Structure formats: structure tokens, C-alpha cells
Amino acid sequence: MKSKKLTxxxxxxxxxxxxxxxxxxxGMAVDIEEAGDHSVTIRPHVPVCRFxxxxxxxxxxxxxxxxxxxxxxxxEELDHGLTQD
Ligand SMILES: [Zn+2]
Numbered sequence: 001m002k003s004k005k006l007t008x009x010x011x012x013x014x015x016x017x018x019x020x021x022x023x024x025x026x027g028m029a030v031d032i033e034e035a036g037d038h039s040v041t042i043r044p045h046v047p048v049c050r051f052x053x054x055x056x057x058x059x060x061x062x063x064x065x066x067x068x069x070x071x072x073x074x075x076e077e078l079d080h081g082l083t084q085d
Contacts, residue, residue, distance in 0.1 A: 002015050014024060024030075029045030047058040049067035057068040066074070 030042050031045050035041040047065045051070040054067045
């Protein structure tokens with residue numbers, strides 16, 4: 001276990017040997033959540049569909065993470081809307 005102090009903005013640098021063990025690199029996205037007992041959990045980011053919440057078959061369209069099913073539903077709605085006007 002390593003002990004560190006949070007920076008003035010409550011930031012922290014993950015120690016180099018731990019980064020090497022888990023394969024984390026600068027700039028990678030992480031998910032941060034409150035873990036109870038005054039603790040915080042940090043994990044590699046898992047892309048989630050913004051519309052239905054699934055983590056299966058995620059793609060990013062215009063900066064929005066969505067699953068294949070929601071992307072197809074959205075495309076059908078757009079196609080339908082375009083043919084109606
Ligand atoms: Zn979805």
C-alpha cells in the first residue's frame with residue numbers, strides 16, 4: 001500500500017509501479033465512484049449506451065456513446081422523420 005496526499009484540487013498521481021501493474025496510461029478515461037466507508041473506486045472507463053444503459057456493442061457517434069440497437073432505432077426515426085417532411 002502507498003500513502004499519498006491529495007493535491008490542492010484533490011487530485012492524485014497513481015504511483016508509477018501501480019500504473020505499470022494495471023497498464024494505465026496518461027489520458028485514459030476512468031470511471032470514479034463512491035465506494036462506501038469513506039472510500040473511492042477508480043476503474044478503467046467502460047463505455048455505456050447513453051440511452052438504454054447497456055455495455056454491449058457500444059459505438060461512439062458524434063461524441064455520444066450508444067449501442068447498436070439504439071443507433072439503429074435512432075436512424076429509423078431520422079429516416080422516418082425525413083420522409084415525412
Ligand atoms: Zn442502447
